[in-house]
Every structure is written in C-alpha cells, then in structure tokens.
Amino acid sequence: MKPAPFEFVRPASLAEALEVLAANPDAKVLAGGQSLIPLLSMRLAAPGMLVDINGIGELSYVRSDREGVRVGALARHAEVEGDARAREVQPLLGLALRQVAHPTIRNRGTTVGSVVHADGSAEIPVVLALLNGRVAVASSSGRRDIAAADLFLGPMESSLKHDEIAVEAFFPAIEHDAGVAFDEVARRNGDYALCGVAAHVRVSGGRIVSVRTGYLSVCDVPTVVDLTAAFPDGVVTPAALDDAGDLAVAALDPVSDIHASAVYRCRLVRTLTRRVVVAAHEHAMSRVGAEVS
Amino acid sequence: MTEPLHDVRLSVNGVVHQVAVPARRLLSDALRHDLRLTGTHVGCEHGVCGSCTVLVDGRPMRSCLMLAVSASDYEITTVEGLADEDGSLGPVQQAFKECHGLQCGFCTPGFLTTITAGLEENPSPTAEEAREMIAGNLCRCTGYQNIVASVLRAAELKAPQP
Numbered sequence A: 001m002k003p004a005p006f007e008f009v010r011p012a013s014l015a016e017a018l019e020v021l022a023a024n025p026d027a028k029v030l031a032g033g034q035s036l037i038p039l040l041s042m043r044l045a046a047p048g049m050l051v052d053i054n055g056i057g058e059l060s061y062v063r064s065d066r067e068g069v070r071v072g073a074l075a076r077h078a079e080v081e082g083d084a085r086a087r088e089v090q091p092l093l094g095l096a097l098r099q100v101a102h103p104t105i106r107n108r109g110t111t112v113g114s115v116v117h118a119d120g121s122a123e124i125p126v127v128l129a130l131l132n133g134r135v136a137v138a139s140s141s142g143r144r145d146i147a148a149a150d151l152f153l154g155p156m157e158s159s160l161k162h163d164e165i166a167v168e169a170f171f172p173a174i175e176h177d178a179g180v181a182f183d184e185v186a187r188r189n190g191d192y193a194l195c196g197v198a199a200h201v202r203v204s205g206g207r208i209v210s211v212r213t214g215y216l217s218v219c220d221v222p223t224v225v226d227l228t229a230a231f232p233d234g235v236v237t238p239a240a241l242d243d244a245g246d247l248a249v250a251a252l253d254p255v256s257d258i259h260a261s262a263v264y265r266c267r268l269v270r271t272l273t274r275r276v277v278v279a280a281h282e283h284a285m286s287r288v289g290a291e292v293s
Numbered sequence B: 001m002t003e004p005l006h007d008v009r010l011s012v013n014g015v016v017h018q019v020a021v022p023a024r025r026l027l028s029d030a031l032r033h034d035l036r037l038t039g040t041h042v043g044c045e046h047g048v049c050g051s052c053t054v055l056v057d058g059r060p061m062r063s064c065l066m067l068a069v070s071a072s073d074y075e076i077t078t079v080e081g082l083a084d085e086d087g088s089l090g091p092v093q094q095a096f097k098e099c100h101g102l103q104c105g106f107c108t109p110g111f112l113t114t115i116t117a118g119l120e121e122n123p124s125p126t127a128e129e130a131r132e133m134i135a136g137n138l139c140r141c142t143g144y145q146n147i148v149a150s151v152l153r154a155a156e157l158k159a160p161q162p
Ligand SMILES: Cc1cc2nc3c(=O)[nH]c(=O)nc-3n(C[C@H](O)[C@H](O)[C@H](O)COP(=O)(O)OP(=O)(O)OC[C@H]3O[C@@H](n4cnc5c(N)ncnc54)[C@H](O)[C@@H]3O)c2cc1C
Pocket: A028, A029, A030, A031, A032, A033, A034, A035, A036, A037, A038, A073, A099, A100, A101, A102, A105, A108, A109, A110, A111, A112, A113, A114, A116, A117, A121, A122, A123, A124, A160, A164, A165, A166, A167, A190, A191, A192, A193, B046, B047, B048
C-alpha cells in the first residue's frame, strides 16, 4: 500500500525543525524512516505533516569519552556499530546493534530513532535502560534530559512530547569492574527477536557484586531485572543460574503472541539469562584480570 | 483537492533527473514510475523482502523505505547502473548468469545491488560470509545455494587478475 498524503518539510536547522513541530500538532519527525515509512505505507499512521530531520547535519555524530558514548539523532545504526572508540567505551552497544535488523536497514535507521520508537521488541531501548542511559530532547521552549527509566511508557510509546526532538542518546561507559553480554533468539537472521537479553555484571575481589539483565520481546516495554540475589556467594554455579532464571521469569511474566507462546518465552528467558550472565561474568573477570596484570 | 507536488532532483546511475512528485512518493515508485527504471522491483513495500534495494552513496538501502523528496542529496545506483559502460554485464551479474543465481528473477535486482556493495566491503568472502551478506534478501525460487555460489564467483571475477 501507499502512504496517505501529507505535507513535507525538510528544515536545515534544529531551531527551524522545532518551530515547525510546535506550530503543527499533526506533524511527525522523520529520521531514518525504517519504522515510520512502513507504518505510513500500511496506513497504521497518517500524520498530516512529516518533518524530515535528515538535512540537519549538526545531529550526525558519534562522540565517545570516558563518561560514555553520545549518539546524535542522525547517526545511523551502522555508523555507531562501526565506531571503534564507541565499541571500546561501551561494548554492549555494538553487541546489540549487530542484532538490529539487517545491515541494509542499519545503513538508514538511526539509533536515536530506535530509542524514541520505543518498540518492546527492539534491542537499543533495552541497552539504554540496562545502562541507565538517557536522551537529551529539545523543543522550541528549551531542552531537558529524560532518564531511560522515565522514557518507555508503553508499547511504542515514549515520554517525548509531540513538539520535542530527541537530539542525543547517552550510553554510559562500561565500569572498570564490569562485563557485558548480549544474546537473542529470532526465527530468522535479522528478524525481531522472540526473546533477547542483555547482561551487566560487576565483580569485586573476584566475586560477583551485581548482576542485572534487560529483556526485549518479553514484555510490552524494555524491562530490567536485578538478579544479584541469585548469587549470594558471589560465584556462578549451576544452582545460582537456575535461581537467576526463576527470578527473571517471576519478574517478567512473559506474554503469548503469534510469534511464541508464554511457555516457550519462559524457556527462552531461562536459557538466554544463563548464557548472557555467564558471558558477562567472564567478560568482567577478564577485564579485571587484565587490569591487575 | 489536488496534491501539491515537490520538485526533486534525483541523481541516478550518474544521470541527474528533475521530477515533480507528491511528498508521499516512495523512492521505489519514483524510480519505477517517474524515471521508468523498472529494474528495481517492489515486493513487500515494508522493508522485509529486499527486492527494492538500491545503492545510496554506495550503501545498500531499501528504496521502499525512503521518500523521493528525501533523496536529493544522494547518488543513487539501481540495477540498471551495474552493467559495464559498454553494456556488458558487471561482475555480479555475470556471476549470476554463470551460476544460475536466478530463476524467475523477481528478487535479483536487490541481490545484485546488495552483493555489489557487500563485495566492496569484503572482496573475498567465505561461503559463510556470503550467506551473511545476502541474509536480508528473500528469494522464493532458488533455495539460495546458487546465489551463494554467485557471490563467490563474483568475488573471483572482481579479483585483480594475477
Ligand atoms: C525489515 C526491518 C527489520 C527491522 N528489525 C529490527 C530489529 O530487529 N530490531 C530493532 O530494534 N529494530 C528493527 N527495525 C527498525 C529499525 O531499527 C529502525 O531504524 C528504528 O526502529 C527506528 O529508527 P529510524 O531512524 O528509522 O526512525 P523513523 O522510522 O524515522 O521513526 C520512528 C519513530 O520515531 C520518531 N522519531 C525518530 N527519530 C526521532 C527523534 N530524533 N526525535 C523525535 N522523534 C523521533 C518518529 O517520529 C517515528 O514515530 C527493523 C526495520 C525493518 C524495516
């Protein structure tokens, strides 16, 4: 199908884009279009106006420093994935980006667009939530930061207001004593996952002090669970991993849909939780070991 | 109400065109209907099948997921632009012919553009990497085996002769 008619503007500056948005309550931002254009073509969305931000060069950047990775609104998934410094500062971002759709989609889709789109089946919102990241948003009346915890309200619903543009997503750097991992199960390479899990594990003196995991395609919104309680002795054992799976399933209450039953999702949650916690723990130990030697 | 038209510059296969299109014209439709470059095929029109893939500044992108009005700044290459100057088949096209990489041919334009870009990035892929390269394109006929073979053959054809 074809999109319904809409007005189209392509501002050259952020200020101009914000003005147009403020003046047109029926306008929508067009970034990479890899989610919005299918919605238009299927007529699941029919905004009166599109504000194409692809001409705003100032939003096209990936900057990394000791604090973390700052991704501008026009940085494509592929650019962020290919950024060596970003991979070093926060490896989880690159691990997850590799699972976002196919390379062809990643050449056009933006990482910030993925955050704002707030799809419960998307990888990047989970990464942002697990890392306690944030987005910087601008409107014609000023700027504000939204913490990941306050960002994802419901399925495909973020807390951005209609007249706001997300200008940057901030992914905090990996701590010196932390390890991360990402894994997912999808029916076909590049498909949305049936279940995906990101893990963040911290160690101290050779023992686990924190285990947190984030889940996609399990609940309506990206969901972070603290599994530290499953590792009271600070070590990874088969029993502790079983407990971690129990904790995760209890916290998540997986849903059935046409892609997978709730029972199958529970199994995926357990299996993937086990895998990513083991991998993130190994990653943390190797990083701490490298620091000591 | 008649729909307003936008004047759009489209640079395709090295030729600059000027078209007047409504804002909602997909790039795939602008190529096919306005420029009559019907080599680019349209299957699903929501990004899944890959048959509409074109090169945008050399990178593969879905033309069904871009608006023509957003495409002015780019150099676009369609399957029509993959042949050599004298009209003979480019290396990826030649490989598809030799290895029977197509049957009905519907999916082929998207594979050819995707593989052309893929071999720029990785000029000598393994069979596994060849599979990975084409994972975003669907083919209902071939079973993919001959397409993988075509990727490997195209890499050979493109390699500088010793
Ligand atoms: C075949 C296919 C498979 C895919 N598979 C996956 C997958 O496995 N995992 C995954 O995570 N994603 C997947 N995607 C989606 C892809 O990652 C999108 O790129 C991403 O979700 C949205 O980014 P975009 O730049 O394309 O945004 P757009 O499509 O341009 O916009 C999406 C929404 O966000 C809003 N928006 C975008 N940017 C901003 C901004 N800066 N400020 C305010 N609002 C904004 C728009 O108004 C719109 O409502 C897939 C897409 C396709 C077509």
